[in-house]
Amino acid sequence: MSRAPFSVIGLLLFACLATSPSRSDELKDLYFGEALYHAHQGNFFEALERLDTEVRQHAELDEPELDTLYYHINDAEFSLGDFELRYRMHHRAGRAIRAVLEGAVDEIVRNDAAYRLARIHFQKNQMADAMRALDRIDGKVPVSIRDDIEFLRANIYLAQGRPEESVDVLKKLEGSKSFGGFASYNLGIAYLQDGQREAALTQLDRAGLIASDDNSELAIRDKSNLVLGTILLEDNNFEGAIPYLNRVRLDGPFSNQALLSAGWASMSTENFERAVVPWSILADREVTDHATQEAMLALPYAYGKLNVHGRAAIHYGRALDSFGAEVSKLNESIESIREGKFLEALVREEIRKDKDWVIRLRSLPEAPETYYLMELLATHDFQTGLQNYLDLADLHRKLEVWQSSFDSFDEMVEIRRSHYEPLLPDVDTQFRELDSRMRLRIEQHRMLVQRRDDMLTTPRPEFLATRAEQAILASLEDIESQVQGSDSPFEGSLEQRVRRLKGMLTWTLETEYHERLTEFNENLSGLDEAMEVAQAQYDQYVRARQAATHSFEGYEDPIGRLRVDVRNAVDKVELLMTRQGRLLEVVAIEELVARRDRLESYGDKARFALADSYDRATQSQAMGVEE
Amino acid sequence: MPRFIRTFLIALLIFGPVVQSGAQEISGDDMRSLDGQVQEIKSDVLDIASDLSILEERLLYPSDTQLALFVSIEEDEEFRLDAVQIEINGELATHHIYSFKELEALQKGGVQRIYTGNIATGNHDLNVTMIGKHKNGDDFNASDNFVFAKGIKPKAVGITLAGPGSGNSGIQVGDW
Numbered sequence: 001m002s003r004a005p006f007s008v009i010g011l012l013l014f015a016c017l018a019t020s021p022s023r024s025d026e027l028k029d030l031y032f033g034e035a036l037y038h039a040h041q042g043n044f045f046e047a048l049e050r051l052d053t054e055v056r057q058h059a060e061l062d063e064p065e066l067d068t069l070y071y072h073i074n075d076a077e078f079s080l081g082d083f084e085l086r087y088r089m090h091h092r093a094g095r096a097i098r099a100v101l102e103g104a105v106d107e108i109v110r111n112d113a114a115y116r117l118a119r120i121h122f123q124k125n126q127m128a129d130a131m132r133a134l135d136r137i138d139g140k141v142p143v144s145i146r147d148d149i150e151f152l153r154a155n156i157y158l159a160q161g162r163p164e165e166s167v168d169v170l171k172k173l174e175g176s177k178s179f180g181g182f183a184s185y186n187l188g189i190a191y192l193q194d195g196q197r198e199a200a201l202t203q204l205d206r207a208g209l210i211a212s213d214d215n216s217e218l219a220i221r222d223k224s225n226l227v228l229g230t231i232l233l234e235d236n237n238f239e240g241a242i243p244y245l246n247r248v249r250l251d252g253p254f255s256n257q258a259l260l261s262a263g264w265a266s267m268s269t270e271n272f273e274r275a276v277v278p279w280s281i282l283a284d285r286e287v288t289d290h291a292t293q294e295a296m297l298a299l300p301y302a303y304g305k306l307n308v309h310g311r312a313a314i315h316y317g318r319a320l321d322s323f324g325a326e327v328s329k330l331n332e333s334i335e336s337i338r339e340g341k342f343l344e345a346l347v348r349e350e351i352r353k354d355k356d357w358v359i360r361l362r363s364l365p366e367a368p369e370t371y372y373l374m375e376l377l378a379t380h381d382f383q384t385g386l387q388n389y390l391d392l393a394d395l396h397r398k399l400e401v402w403q404s405s406f407d408s409f410d411e412m413v414e415i416r417r418s419h420y421e422p423l424l425p426d427v428d429t430q431f432r433e434l435d436s437r438m439r440l441r442i443e444q445h446r447m448l449v450q451r452r453d454d455m456l457t458t459p460r461p462e463f464l465a466t467r468a469e470q471a472i473l474a475s476l477e478d479i480e481s482q483v484q485g486s487d488s489p490f491e492g493s494l495e496q497r498v499r500r501l502k503g504m505l506t507w508t509l510e511t512e513y514h515e516r517l518t519e520f521n522e523n524l525s526g527l528d529e530a531m532e533v534a535q536a537q538y539d540q541y542v543r544a545r546q547a548a549t550h551s552f553e554g555y556e557d558p559i560g561r562l563r564v565d566v567r568n569a570v571d572k573v574e575l576l577m578t579r580q581g582r583l584l585e586v587v588a589i590e591e592l593v594a595r596r597d598r599l600e601s602y603g604d605k606a607r608f609a610l611a612d613s614y615d616r617a618t619q620s621q622a623m624g625v626e627e
Numbered sequence: 628m629p630r631f632i633r634t635f636l637i638a639l640l641i642f643g644p645v646v647q648s649g650a651q652e653i654s655g656d657d658m659r660s661l662d663g664q665v666q667e668i669k670s671d672v673l674d675i676a677s678d679l680s681i682l683e684e685r686l687l688y689p690s691d692t693q694l695a696l697f698v699s700i701e702e703d704e705e706f707r708l709d710a711v712q713i714e715i716n717g718e719l720a721t722h723h724i725y726s727f728k729e730l731e732a733l734q735k736g737g738v739q740r741i742y743t744g745n746i747a748t749g750n751h752d753l754n755v756t757m758i759g760k761h762k763n764g765d766d767f768n769a770s771d772n773f774v775f776a777k778g779i780k781p782k783a784v785g786i787t788l789a790g791p792g793s794g795n796s797g798i799q800v801g802d803w
Binding site: 027030032033038039040041042045048049052053056087088089090091092191304358381382384385390391392398399402409412413441539540543544547550551558559562565566569572573576579580587599 | 664670689732737
């Protein structure tokens with residue numbers, strides 16, 4: 001009895017702890033948003049691929065604070081762990097979260113990381129590690145996960161066989177909005193594990209009366225009532241069990257088991273008429289269910305007790321037909337699985353388009369290989385194996401697509417090479433000319449700037465003379481030197497005229513100096529702009545030239561390496577798919593053979609009971625007893 | 628016989644699951660061992676995917692011509708987005724019809740990369756059209772024009788959509 005509740009706790013916990021990346025108020029990094037877009041659709045591979053690349057590139061930056069991911073880096077690293085967890089990569093998820101935990105992060109962030117790490121350990125059944133991770137929580141805890149932490153702590157205690165400590169924690173959680181119902185049920189289980197039987201019964205009774213319209217809370221309420229009813233049945237308190245079993249909803253997930261137990265409770269008090277009621281309902285339900293199969297035998301047994309042997313014979317006959325049909329179906333299924341059709345059905349495209357793929361499995365076309373899929377999925381190991389098989393099939397498909405793209409890459413690079421390579425020598429010649437002209441202009445510009453700067457501290461009006469004025473000045477200096485060396489009688493008057501003319505020129509240059517300097521500066525500014533345009537064009541040219549080379553050079557090695565990596569990965573995936581598939585087939589066949597054996601055994605009993613009922617019915621008729 | 632059946636059935640009821648899980652634990656160990664190997668290959672393939680996407684980006688969308696357009700939905704918007712069409716310089720760049728899952732992902736804060744392509748540096752016209760339904764079920768169709776500048780770095784343009792209100796198209800475009 002103790003196994004079932006714990007597996008339920010585990011499942012419930014898993015369902016409750018699953019978190020989703022929340023909507024960020026101010027999304028600053030589009031690529032993080034893109035990863036969330038994939039994750040929200042359940043495409044965790046794509047989400048991981050996007051975010052992993054982004055986080056890796058961010059980590060390599062010299063100035064990460066200038067990157068838009070900087071604002072989300074903690075969220076992004078958490079999300080990485082979350083996505084890895086949801087993609088069933090517990091090893092990597094643990095590493096990612098541990099990295100956050102060991103980094104220099106805020107107290108709230110560290111505590112959140114510790115909780116997530118504990119959750120991973122719990123799911124991996126590593127209870128001591130899970131508790132150690134929870135023990136690292138210290139100081140401020142995010143409000144949104146306070147109850148989650150305590151609920152997890154209580155469940156770790158339970159799994160470690162420390163019910164007393166679990167009780168203390170769960171008592172405080174009973175009022176929790178998100179965990180009230182679960183805590184109430186788990187508290188009952190904790191009391192039971194602690195040997196406090198009366199307290200357990202009282203608590204389960206309370207958990208079985210919780211008012212809620214939430215489906216998961218209603219299910220846990222049903223579970224509480226079923227467990228309580230079953231405990232009382234084990235105590236031979238049959239009358240006491242019935243009210244609790246009757247509390248279980250007829251359309252809930254625990255309905256079949258409750259109906260079956262209710263029937264047995266009534267049978268045990270020899271209230272055969274009352275036993276007929278739940279078993280009649282149950283016997284008409286889905287025949288693949290264990291409880292239904294049992295009810296198909298139990299119902300005629302009750303009729304027999306009521307001395308309605310004719311009706312008992314009819315129901316035994318129906319059960320026999322039904323079991324026979326079911327055994328044939330099981331045989332077909334076993335055969336079909338042995339032929340490999342089961343795995344073929346699983347990897348059909350339509351199943352994995354939905355994140356709720358388990359639900360979509362229900363809509364698979366009825367075929368021998370899929371009749372019992374949902375029943376098989378009830379076991380955790382089978383579900384994990386199946387999910388892994390489907391993930392491997394997805395990886396295989398991706399790898400095949402990538403494999404086919406390498407030839408296209410090679411072709412693309414080759415086309416670019418054959419286009420650019422012949423053009424590049426001419427382009428390079430022109431580039432060298434442009435480059436030397438550009439260097440000259442840059443040097444000229446530099447000298448002009450230098451001259452302007454010098455004139456700002458030491459005025460040199462002659463530097464700002466126009467071309468005509470410079471020519472006149474040169475002529476005057478020439479005349480002056482000629483006059484000074486001659487023996488002309490007009491030397492004095494000539495020198496005076498030259499000085500007068502030079503004076504006039506100097507007057508103009510001195511008086512117009514500031515105006516000319518301003519104009520020079522304005523012209524230089526205009527030249528600066530022209531130089532910037534020229535520099536931009538030059539840079540663009542350099543980049544275009546580099547881009548031309550980069551478009552076909554440097555791809556050979558990475559393409560070659562990736563080609564090998566993909567080929568190796570394909571081999572590995574195929575090997576794992578074969579092993580995983582084989583294991584699934586073995587487990588499925590084992591389960592179906594066990595079902596078939598049980599049904600065959602039921603069939604034998606039904607056949608024997610049928611004959612017995614006929615005998616009794618005949619005897620009753622002979623004795624004139626009316627049915 | 629009936630007594631025997633009852634004992635048999637009760638035994639199944641109580642001990643059935645224990646026997647069943649005992650039988651599966653042998654396979655369970657194998658499953659767990661395989662699970663570790665599956666996790667390893669997933670990790671390897673993710674690394675390959677990451678390297679491949681960097682290579683593809685370098686090869687197909689060099690940084691000096693790369694343009695990426697992203698679509699997101701304004702927070703708390705309740706309109707239903709059915710489709711988006713985008714034209715660049717008067718030519719159809721892309722269009723997308725949204726599934727329920729995609730719409731839900733956008734409403735939860737996800738950002739869709741709707742287009743990646745190559746474009747020359749300089750100014751370009753961008754026309755965004757969205758088709759959808761208001762909360763009251765009425766159809767709407769909104770369109771708006773924008774200009775964006777492509778420089779030498781990769782260009783990312785974010786398109787934020789909201790239900791069209793009075794006097795505005797509900798379409799906003801921003802540089803990233």
